[in-house]
Amino acid sequence: MTPTSSQTSKRLDPALLATNALAIADAEGLEALTIRRLAQAHDVTPMALYRHFSDKDDLLAAVGDRILADLALPEPTDQPWDAQLRGVLDAFVAALRPHPKAAGLTLFRILVSPAGLAMAERTMELLTQGGFSADDAAEVGRQSICSLITLVTTEPGANEDTDPVTREDALRGKRAALAALSPHRYPLITAAADTLICPTSTDRYYALGIDLVVAGIRGVLTVREA
Structure with a gap:
């Protein structure tokens, strides 16, 4: 079934586009976030998104704004x-x-x-x-x-692979590298290896x-x- 213009318009709501672009960045990194990749996620052609984003920089700016939109400032108080x-x-x-x-x-x-x-x-x-x-x-x-x-x-650890097994393997490798250091030369580093890594x-x-x-x-x- 071919989507109606209203359905397409809903899919291409700027706020929804920014939210889904952020989800791609969270899962795959900024390198993976492109207009083409976002278009694929919405089942439209890249040209359909150029009405909202002139280029990737414009898309990244929208993602930055989307993150800041979640900022809930506390009300002023009589605290210092x-x-x-x-x-x-x-x-x-x-x-x-x-x-x-x-x-x-x-x-x-x-x-x-x-x-x-x-x-x-x-x-x-x-x-x-x-x-x-x-x-x-x-x-x-x-x-x-x-x-x-x-x-x-x-x-530490936040930008490791999101796959739990791959992430833990990477962290284990980093811990092992620190653990292999001489405890006589680096007593504090080797003692706090786990915390330094994650x-x-x-x-x-x-x-x-x-x-x-x-x-x-x-x-x-x-x-x-x-």
């Missing part, structure tokens, strides 16, 4: 500025965590997408409340966001990463005030 900032950064990481293979796309969309702009404005507002000038808040905010994106994209708790991994960012921001202020 740094506690509220941690809540904002928590929310950002929560949106990125399910998508380690595609999270890097958000870096170029924060100052473009509505959700990204809202986070940037709120972050700078809190940083200026803490004592930074607007320019310094911009720099501190940018570097903090970059650090958290890297935290997600480099989560965190014992991803929640702890992210909580520590965000703690480090917030503590670093407070530390910068302390140094400047000394």
